[in-house]
Amino acid sequence: MSESRMRVPDKVKEVAKEDFGQAKQLASDAIRSAAYMYPFKGIAYFFTHRTLWKPLAAKLVPTISLGLGVTVLMFAVTYVPQAALLTIFNGPLALLTTVLLVLSESSTIFSVLSKNFLIDDALIDTFDGTLLCRNQTSLVSSERQVKSGSDPVGKLGKLVTKPFAKFTPSAIVRYFMYLPLNFIPVVGTVLFVILQGKRFGPTAHARYFQLKQMKKERKERFIEERKAAYTSFGIPAVLLELVPVAGIFFSFTNTVGAALWAADMEQGTQSGEGSTTAPNLRNQAELAKDRREL
Incomplete structure (x- = not known):
């Protein structure tokens, strides 16, 4: 019995060491991937390519109005009761953590409404237009018509299919499952943002997966091999979209960043996330594997 009891702490240490090692490796992969830079590259690229402003400009007024309305309503209705509850767990820090929580909730509601009813087509045009700016015509033309001309966005023709899936119930359930993390001072809020970023990263490449005509199994492998990079992309992207009202602007710049990646x-030229230095070779190998599986 005593020997068994002695083994328990050793086992705990072994598991903790293994988990710490995995977390350390993921953090290392995330840093080496440099994927966290793409949301900021997207901002710079958006500002220097006026053609990419067209999809946003077409939706600017109704989307800003929606963002302002949702944010103001959420702060008016939910800030005080949530701050009172978080004060029990976070003390004075509740003033800050509640702001982040309400912003996150507002961002989620706004994302559901805007991406489903207002800006889904505009985000697709932004993603595809960015790819055309980067001379990826053959990739874009696999899923939509590309007309002749010098204006990348103006060249975009009819879509074959729409890539952005509607906001799924499971995503909403998962979001509210993570909300209680905010009761943990500072660390809980950080974990909440990380988990949101982990989900956001692959979602940002939904259009890329469709343009590559990836099947479910291949897409899952692709994401798994780059999970650290996708999380490192998602965290700053989520934080940018949490900014009240301006979050709509960052939705477009994040889309540009995802397209640049x-x-x-x-x-x-993407050399991080533990991938090969030649992603096209990886894609060819995966296509060959898919064919064999068929």
């Missing part, structure tokens, strides 16, 4: 993958 996709273009780099296609061109073989």
Whole structure:
């Protein structure tokens, strides 16, 4: 019995050491991937390519109105009761953590409404337009018509299919499952943002997966092999979209950043996330594997 009891702490240490090692490796992969830079690259690229402003400009007024309405309503209705509850767990820090919580909730509601009813087509045009700016015409033309001309966005023709899936019930359930993390001072809020970022990363490449015509199994492998990079992309992207009202602008710049990353993958210049230095070779190998599986 005593020997068994002695083994329990050793086992705990072994598991903790293994988990810490995995977390350390994921953090290392995330840093080496440099994927966290793409949301900021997207901002710079958006500002320097006026053609990419067109999809946003077409939706700007109704979307800003929606964002303001949702944010103001959420703060008016939910801030005080949630701050009172979080004060029990976070003390004075509740003033800050509640702001982050309400912003996150507002961002989620706004994302559901805007991406389903207002800006889904505009985000697709932004993603595809960015790829055309990066000379990825053959990739874009696999899923939509590309007309002749010098304006990348103006060249975009009819879509074959729409790639962005509607906000699924499971995603909403998962979001509210993570909300109680905010009761843990500072650390809980950080974990909440990380988990949101982990989900956001692959979602940002939904259009890329469709343009590559990836089947479910291949897409899951692709994401798994780059899970650290996708999380490192998702965290700053989520934080940017939490900014009240301006979050709509960052939805578009994040889309540009995701498209730039996709273009780099296609061109073989993306060297992080533990992937090969030639993503096209990986894609060819995966296509061959898919054919064998068929």
